[in-house]
Structure formats: structure tokens, C-alpha cells
Amino acid sequence: MKQKQSVSSRVVLTAMLVVAALAPAAGVLAQDTQEPAATPAPTLVPEPTPIPAAEILGRAAAIGKILRDATSRTEFDDELTLIGEDFENEKEHISELEEETGRRLAIEGPASVIEEIEKAWVRSGARLDEWLKTLSSGVASIDKEQAKLDEEAALWELTRSAEGETELPPAVLQRIDETLDAIATSKKGMHTTRDAMLTLQSKIGKEKAHVDEIVATQREEIANRRRGIMGIDSPPIWKMLSVPGVDGGPSEQLTAVWSKNFASVRDYVVEQQASVRRHVVLLVMTIAGLIFLRRKAALWAQQDKSLKTTVRVLDRPVAAAFVITLVLGGLIHPHAPSAWKDFLGLILLFALLRILPQMLPRTLLPGAYLIALLYFLDRVVKLAPDGNLVNRLALLLLSVVGAGVCVWFLRTIDRLGSAVPERWRRAIIFFTRLAFVAFVIGVLANIIGSVAFATLITLGMLGSVFLAVLFWVAAVLLRAVVRVVLLTRIARKFGVVRLHADTVRRVLFRVITASAVVAWVVFSLQDFDILDATIAQVLKVFEFEISIGDFSIVVDDILIFFLVIWLSLKISQLLRFVLDTDVLPRMDLPRGVPGAITRLTHYVIIVAGVVIAATAAGLDFSKLTLIVGALGVGIGFGLQNVVNNFVSGLILLFERPVRVGDKVQVGQLSGTVKNIGMRASIVGTWEGAEVIVPNANLISSEVVNWTLSDDRRRMEIPAGVAYGTDPTRVIELFIGLARDHPDVLDDPEPKAIFTGFGASSLDFELRAWTTGDFVAVASDLRVGINRALADAGIEIPFPQQDLHLRTVDDEAGVALAHSERERDLTDSGEQPAISGSDGAEDDEET
Known part of the structure; x- marks a missing residue:
């Protein structure tokens, strides 16, 4: 590694960052001393020149084709006629809505x-908005074409006025005059269409303002009635039992309401054909x-027994498709009438009755019915009808049956044991008691005459129960779908799925569960008519x-700031995970480049x-530049090492020396680089320790x-053999091995190299x-080597060593x-003397 080059790169990059940090502050400080900038000179537009004589006929033919296309183009007129007819019908519909x-x-x-x-008023306003957008787009398109024709007319007028200089023949002059007349005719037709569009746009805009005013009045009245919902609005129910009906019998009333709802559904299908068509296509595809997926799951379940539950859940694909697609009905039909939602609810009921027996344990099967x-x-x-005796009796019966179902469910869930996780078990029991x-309360409110409150709390709680069952079923179905999809061949082609299938499945399961819970809470609040009020209170918080002196900050600015930061971290984590496991391994990149990316x-x-977080939080960067510039020097001295390591990390990122x-x-540290971070890198030693090394x-x-340029490494293995061994034989033996x-x-x-003569061996390497x-x-x-030398003798x-x-x-x-004497006697075959005298004599002789 060239240390000099690396240090110079670090210095250059550090200098660039310092200049970039101090430049805004210098600019702010210099604002008072700089001269005002001169007004830039206007861009010169070249003057048009007459059409050359040789190009006049060809240019006339081209402009003639454009004019014929513009004259024969009837989409503006057709669109204008269609919108006009629909608007007249809509005005009649608005008059009926006003009466109702x-x-x-x-x-x-x-x-x-x-x-x-x-x-209904909101849907009418949406249609008017759509027509206004269409007309605005049409007027803008006509204005654009008229501007082009104005340029062409000016060019042909200039060519006509320059005729005296060029002396054009009469035929060419006649062609110029014909072109000018055609342009004028086309402009006149466009102007007429444009005026008609603007006139119709004005009428529709006036009607739209009227609709918005009525909608605002209705929403104000809705808010007023919700505030007084706790009061008594009807006589007690025992008094209504003795009052004869005045609007006909119950059957006639139910028939009238049924007919009215049927007409509402029919009209909505006619009005929203595109939305209904998209919903049907989505249903068929699902x-x-x-x-x-059911066929695949059944095939795989023969080998994987854990898929049997998934196969059982997907055993009713048509009913499951209805559940999944109808759950999305609120997104596809946001302003649908209640009759349409009741129609979809009826279909959902039959679908749930088909699916629930496959999901519920035998103890809870009566719950479906x-x-x-x-x-x-x-x-x-x-x-x-609201306030009718039939309405109140049915509401009373609904409240009583609902309370009875809650009692039955509380007794039944105790017998399920560990089939339900304890956390969900406690939540279900709490919600069931709350529903009871x-x-x-709905029964008591209905009896004493607070019908509006009884209707709200009873139908709201019942709707919340329906939604809980619906979203639970939808979540179970989606979890089963996810589990099977991750096993398909297409999904296994992605490295993210192939290498981390369990992690992906757990994350998707959590997303599905969280989405179901959030959707249940939102729609439940809507059923209780407190969604708007809840949102208003949250926004107020x-x-x-x-405020502290001149400094003030809003809570939502803080939340937005941290939310955006959190989202950026999660997005970065997800994107890095996908890049590392699925995208970059498919690309032929040098080692180290994927990590740098x-x-x-x-x-x-x-x-x-x-x-983005700072901008969304409302921070004014122009006011912060001076402070940042002033603090830059202090921060630079205080965090010099941190900045040095960060800049070094950037050098490592781009130059990739390591x-x-x-x-x-x-x-003295040796090992493998495991990670290169913003401030420090991690080196794993050969002993297994992880050492944090500053990037600097x-x-x-x-x-x-x-391993900078390649992974090759030379090994040097010394060995010695006894004197008298043939060195050539040893070299051949080593090289062959x-x-x-x-x-x-x-x-x-x-x-293999003969390195020299050792003290007791011939040394080789x-x-x-x-x-x-x-x-x-x-x-x-x-x-x-040890084995080969032994085999070769x-x-x-x-x-x-000699001492x-x-x-x-x-x-x-x-x-x-x-x-020494003992050794000599042993060598001569004699026994050494044992007695002390002999030993003494021997010692004396010695």
C-alpha cells in the first residue's frame, strides 16, 4: 500500500469537506458586503425569417396535413357533447337529492x-370534479395547438409580406394565401370549441360549489346530531306497543325499504361501472x-406434514377469494351507499360460513351460525324505518341475542385450553366482556327511548365483532397464501427467499397481523361514528x-422528524438486505465492490x-447556516478524531485499499477484515478475537x-537432512511433493532451494x-516431507554438540x-567391585 498516496487522498478529501462546511457560513457573513447582483440580461429570441421559396410548397403540404388532422379531430367535440349530456342528467339527479x-x-x-x-352528494361532487379536470385538460390542449397555429400564421404572414423581395410566382402566392385561410379557419373552429368548453366548465364549476355547500351543511348537521345522541328521542318501548302503526304494516314498510335499497345498488353499479369491473377482475384473478396455490400445497403436504393446516385453510378457494377481495371493497368503493355495502356483506356472510368450519375448532363451530x-x-x-316498532323490537332482540352469544363464547373459550395463545386469549376475553x-346498555337504552344511542352502541359493537371475525379470517388466509407462495419455484429464485425464507415469512406474518389489527381499529371507530372525532383529537395533540421565549416547536414536527428518520433506517436496512442477498450476488463485481455499494x-x-426529516419538521436551513458555520470550527477541534476516522472510512469506501x-x-495485529464502518472497522484475528480498529x-x-490484488500467498518450509545425502535427490523429492x-x-x-550447510544438517527450503x-x-x-524422507531412507x-x-x-x-571404570568393566565383561575396599582402591588409583 502506498502510504503517501493514501495520506494525500485523505488530506484532499478532508479539505473538501471543511470547505463545504464553511462555505455556507462564509456566504451568510459576506451577504452584507457583497454588491447586489446585476440583473441577468434577457435571453435573445431569434427573429423569425421568411420561408425560403424552395421550401414553401413542401411546408404548405405539411401544414395542410396538420390542419386537416385538426379539423377532422372530433374527440373534443364528442367529449364536449358527452359531458354536456351527462351534466344535464346530473343536474336532474342533484335536484332529486335536494328534495331527499x-x-x-x-x-x-x-x-x-x-x-x-x-x-350520494359526495359521489356527485366527485363526478363533477372529474368533468372539470377533463375540460381543463381539453382547454389546455386546444391552447397549445392554437399557439402552434399562431406561430405558423405569423411565419406565413412574414413570408407573404416578403413577396416583393423574392418575386414569387402567382401560383406560390395563391398557395400561401390558401394556407393562411386554412389556418384562420382552423383557429376559428378551435376557438369555438374552446369557448364552449369554458362555458360548460363554468356551469359545472358553479354546480360543484353548490354541491360543496350542501355537503358542508349536511356534515354540520351530522355533527350536531351526534352531540345529542345520548338524549331520549323516542317514547319508551312499552308505550309504542299500544300505538297502532300509521304508515302501513311492517311487511309493506320492509318491502318499500327493500325496493329502495335495490334501486340504490342498481344505480351505483350503473354509475361506477369501472370500479365494479375492476373488482370483478380482481375477484377472478384471486x-x-x-x-x-391449493393444488401446490396439497402436493407438497404429502412430504411436509406441517402444510396440512394450510391445505385445510385453502380448501375453499372461491370463498377465500371472496373474503380477500371483499375486504378490499372499502378501498375500491370508498363512497359506496350503505345498500351496496350491505350487499357485499351478504356475500361475505355466505363466504365466511363456508370457510369458518375449516378454521374453527369443533367447540366453536356453533359460533359461525x-x-x-x-x-x-x-x-x-x-x-x-328508523323509530318504527319493528325496528325497535328487532334492535332489542339483536341486543339480547348478542349478549347471549357473548356469555356462550366466554364459557366456551375456557374449554379450548392452550389452543389459543395466552396473549390473544386475554385480549379476546376482554373484548367479549366489553361487547356484553x-x-x-343497548337493551336498556332501547327500552327507555334513547333509540339513537341504542342503535349506535348495538350496531357499532356488532359491526366491530363482524370486522374482528372478518379480518381474522382474512389474516389467516393471507398467512396461508404467503407460506405457500414462498415455497413456489418463482419465489425460490430470489436469494432473499431462498436463503432467509423463515425470516421473510415471520416479517410478512407480522405485517399481516399488524395491518389486520389497525384496520379493525379504524373501521370499528367508524362504526361507532367516532373516527372523525378521534382523528381531530389526535391532530389537536x-x-x-x-414555546420558550422566541423558540417554539410543535409536537407533530418532532414526531414527523423521528418518524422519517426511523423509516429511513428501516428502508436502508431492507434495501441493504436485498442488495446483499439477491441483487449484487447476481452481478459479476470485483471483491469489495458489493460492500462499497x-x-x-x-x-x-x-x-x-x-x-427530508428536517424539511418535513419545518426547519429553516437558511437560519441554520450561520450557526452551523460558527460551530463548525469548534466541532472540528472537539471531534477531530471522529471526523478523521469518518473521512478515512470514506477513503476506504471509494479507494478500497482494504x-x-x-x-x-x-x-502486531493480523486477521481478516469483517466489517468497515463509518468510524471503525472490525478485524477478526486468527485466534477468534474481534478487534476494533479505527479507520484512520x-x-x-x-x-x-x-489479498489486495489476489489471494496468492507463498509458503516457505525449511527442512534439514543428514550430511552425506544427495542434495539433488532432496530437491527433486520436495518439488514432486x-x-x-x-x-x-x-x-x-x-x-526447492539448498540454503546452506548447517551445524548438523544440509539445509533446504x-x-x-x-x-x-x-x-x-x-x-x-x-x-x-517427513513421510517422503522417511520412505526414502x-x-x-x-x-x-561436543562438551x-x-x-x-x-x-x-x-x-x-x-x-568411566564401570563402563570399561562392562565392555571387558568383568563385574564391577561391590565392596567398599575395592572401591576405595579404585578411587585411590584414579
Whole structure:
């Protein structure tokens, strides 16, 4: 590594960052001293020139084709005629809505009396908005074409006026005049169409303002009625039992309401054909997809027994498709009338009755039919006129049956044991008890005459129960679909799924569960008519402002800031995960480049997230530049090491002198680079420890990178043989052994060198290259050398030394002499003397 070049790069990059940080502050400080900038000179537009004589006829033919196309183009006129006819029909519809609105506003009753007609007004306003957008687009298109024709007319007028200079023949002049007349005729027709569009746009805009005014009035009346919903609005129910009906019998009333709802559904289908068509297409595609997944799951379940539950859940693909697509009905039909929603609810009921027996344990199977009974009573309540005796009796029966179902469910769930997780078990029991209380309150409110409140709390709780069952079923179905989809061949092609299938499945399951819970809460609040009020209260909390002197901050600014930062972190985490596991491995990139790409992506997303968060929070960057510039110097001194390491990390990112996976040596530290972070890198040593190394050390210090340009590494294995061995034979033996090893490279080829004459051996050294684990390969070669020398009868000597004694003390001398005499006697075959006298004589002689 070239240290000088790396240090210079770091210095240059640091200087660039310092200049970039101080530039805004310098600019702010210099604003008072700079001269005002001069007004830029206007861009000169070249003057048009007459058409050359040689191009006049060709240009006339081209403009003639354009004019014929513009004259024969009838989409503007057709569109104008169609919108005009629809607008006349819509005006009649608006007149009918006005009459119905006046009648409903005169009726004393709950807010639901007005909500239905308010939805019709919203749909009417949406149609008017669509026509206004279409007309605006048409007028803009005509203006654009007229501007082009104006330019052409000016050019042809200029050419006509220059006729005296060019002396054009009469035929050409006549062609010019014909072209000018055609342009004028076309402009006149466009002008007429444009005026008609603007006139119709004005009428529609006036009607739209009228519709908006009526909608605002209705919403105000709805809010007023909701505020007084706790009062008594009807006589007690026992008094109504003795009052004869005045509007005909119950059958006639139900028939009238049924006919009215049928007409509402029919009109909505006619009005919203495109939305209904999209819903049907989505349903058909979902049915086909679920049938395919069911067959796949049944096939795989023969090998994987854990899929049996999934197969059972998907055993009713048509009913499951209805549940999944009808759950999305609120998104496809946001302003649908209640009759349309009741129609979809009826279809959902039959679909749920087909699916629930496949999901519920046998103990809870009666619950599916109890839900059907509650839904039937709910329809009776909604079909009967508000305040009618049939309506109140059906509402009373619905509340009583609902309370009874809650009691039955509380007793039944205790027998399920561990089939339900404890956390969900506690939540279900709490919600069931809450529903029981609500139904009892509904009974009491209905009896004493607070019909609006009884209707709201009973139907709201019942709707919440329906939604809980519906979203639970939809969540179970989607979880089953996800589990099977992740096993398909198409999904397994993605590395994210193939390598981390369990993680992906867990994340998707959590998303499905969280989405179901959030949707249930939102729609339940809507059923209780408190969604708008809840949102208003939450927004009021978010708009709370904290002021300290001249400094003020709003709560929602803080929440938005941290929310955007959190989202940027999650997006960065997800994107890096996808890049590392699925995208970058498919690309042929040099080692280290994928890691640089993911880290750069992380930095970009984080910086963008901080900027977006600051902008969304309302921070004024122009006021912060001076402060940031002033604090830059102090921060630079205080965080010099941190900045130095961060800049070094950027150098490592772009120059890549050290990459993840490289085998490096920094001073006394050796190991493999595991991660390169913003401030420090992690090096795993050969002993298994993880050492945190500041990035600046990898730039300013000498770093030995064994794998910078390639993975090759030379092994040097010394060995010694006994004197008298043929050196040529040893060299051939070593080279042959290295060539036979599969992990030793042929280029560069292995070499064996006779390094010299040792004290007790002839010294040799085997040099070979490898790209694998050089420690293991070197060990294999040492073992092979030992075995080969042994097989060849070549001795590996051990060190030998001669010891010369100059002086010896008396005791050591006696011991040495005695040992020497014993050895001599042993060599001559005599036995050494045992007696003390003999020993004394021997000692004397010695």
C-alpha cells in the first residue's frame, strides 16, 4: 500500500469537506458586503425569417396535413357533447337529492339518517370534479395547438409580406394565401370549441360549489346530531306497543325499504361501472391464484406434514377469494351507499360460513351460525324505518341475542385450553366482556327511548365483532397464501427467499397481523361514528406548540422528524438486505465492490432521510447556516478524531485499499477484515478475537494486505537432512511433493532451494504458492516431507554438540571416574567391585 498516496487522498478529501462546511457560513457573513447582483440580461429570441421559396410548397403540404388532422379531430367535440349530456342528467339527479335532503333534514333522528344521502352528494361532487379536470385538460390542449397555429400564421404572414423581395410566382402566392385561410379557419373552429368548453366548465364549476355547500351543511348537521345522541328521542318501548302503526304494516314498510335499497345498488353499479369491473377482475384473478396455490400445497403436504393446516385453510378457494377481495371493497368503493355495502356483506356472510368450519375448532363451530343469526337481525334493524316498532323490537332482540352469544363464547373459550395463545386469549376475553356490556346498555337504552344511542352502541359493537371475525379470517388466509407462495419455484429464485425464507415469512406474518389489527381499529371507530372525532383529537395533540421565549416547536414536527428518520433506517436496512442477498450476488463485481455499494447506499439513504426529516419538521436551513458555520470550527477541534476516522472510512469506501474479507496485518495485529464502518472497522484475528480498529489506522499506518490484488500467498518450509545425502535427490523429492498437492499453484511453480550447510544438517527450503488456507496447506506439506524422507531412507538429524570440561570439582571428578571404570568393566565383561575396599582402591588409583 502506498502510504503517501493514501495520506494525500485523505488530506484532499478532508479539505473538501471543511470547505463545504464553511462555505455556507462564509456566504451568510459576506451577504452584507457583497454588491447586489446585476440583473441577468434577457435571453435573445431569434427573429423569425421568411420561408425560403424552395421550401414553401413542401411546408404548405405539411401544414395542410396538420390542419386537416385538426379539423377532422372530433374527440373534443364528442367529449364536449358527452359531458354536456351527462351534466344535464346530473343536474336532474342533484335536484332529486335536494328534495331527499330536505326531507331527511326535517326528520328528527340519528345522524345515520343524513349520512346515507351525504355519501350520494359526495359521489356527485366527485363526478363533477372529474368533468372539470377533463375540460381543463381539453382547454389546455386546444391552447397549445392554437399557439402552434399562431406561430405558423405569423411565419406565413412574414413570408407573404416578403413577396416583393423574392418575386414569387402567382401560383406560390395563391398557395400561401390558401394556407393562411386554412389556418384562420382552423383557429376559428378551435376557438369555438374552446369557448364552449369554458362555458360548460363554468356551469359545472358553479354546480360543484353548490354541491360543496350542501355537503358542508349536511356534515354540520351530522355533527350536531351526534352531540345529542345520548338524549331520549323516542317514547319508551312499552308505550309504542299500544300505538297502532300509521304508515302501513311492517311487511309493506320492509318491502318499500327493500325496493329502495335495490334501486340504490342498481344505480351505483350503473354509475361506477369501472370500479365494479375492476373488482370483478380482481375477484377472478384471486380465485385462479388460490386454486393454483391449493393444488401446490396439497402436493407438497404429502412430504411436509406441517402444510396440512394450510391445505385445510385453502380448501375453499372461491370463498377465500371472496373474503380477500371483499375486504378490499372499502378501498375500491370508498363512497359506496350503505345498500351496496350491505350487499357485499351478504356475500361475505355466505363466504365466511363456508370457510369458518375449516378454521374453527369443533367447540366453536356453533359460533359461525350464531354470527349468521346476528347478521340477519342486523339486516332487519337496518331495513326497518328508523323509530318504527319493528325496528325497535328487532334492535332489542339483536341486543339480547348478542349478549347471549357473548356469555356462550366466554364459557366456551375456557374449554379450548392452550389452543389459543395466552396473549390473544386475554385480549379476546376482554373484548367479549366489553361487547356484553355494550349489548346490555343497548337493551336498556332501547327500552327507555334513547333509540339513537341504542342503535349506535348495538350496531357499532356488532359491526366491530363482524370486522374482528372478518379480518381474522382474512389474516389467516393471507398467512396461508404467503407460506405457500414462498415455497413456489418463482419465489425460490430470489436469494432473499431462498436463503432467509423463515425470516421473510415471520416479517410478512407480522405485517399481516399488524395491518389486520389497525384496520379493525379504524373501521370499528367508524362504526361507532367516532373516527372523525378521534382523528381531530389526535391532530389537536400533534398541533400542540411548546414555546420558550422566541423558540417554539410543535409536537407533530418532532414526531414527523423521528418518524422519517426511523423509516429511513428501516428502508436502508431492507434495501441493504436485498442488495446483499439477491441483487449484487447476481452481478459479476470485483471483491469489495458489493460492500462499497451497500455502504454507500446506506449513507445516501440516511443523509436523504435526515434532510427530508428536517424539511418535513419545518426547519429553516437558511437560519441554520450561520450557526452551523460558527460551530463548525469548534466541532472540528472537539471531534477531530471522529471526523478523521469518518473521512478515512470514506477513503476506504471509494479507494478500497482494504476490503471486507481481506487478510491484513496492522502492526502486531493480523486477521481478516469483517466489517468497515463509518468510524471503525472490525478485524477478526486468527485466534477468534474481534478487534476494533479505527479507520484512520488503516489509512495512515502501514498495512500489509495479503489479498489486495489476489489471494496468492507463498509458503516457505525449511527442512534439514543428514550430511552425506544427495542434495539433488532432496530437491527433486520436495518439488514432486509440492506439485502433487491439489492446493499448490502451478504458476508460479514450486521451488526447492539448498540454503546452506548447517551445524548438523544440509539445509533446504521448499517455496510454494497457494490461494487456499496457507496454514493447512503448509501443514500438509510438512507432513508429506517427513513421510517422503522417511520412505526414502533419508535421516533428519537432530543437533549434536561436543562438551569440553576444563575444570571439575572433586565430587564431580570422583563420580565421572567411577562411571568411566564401570563402563570399561562392562565392555571387558568383568563385574564391577561391590565392596567398599575395592572401591576405595579404585578411587585411590584414579
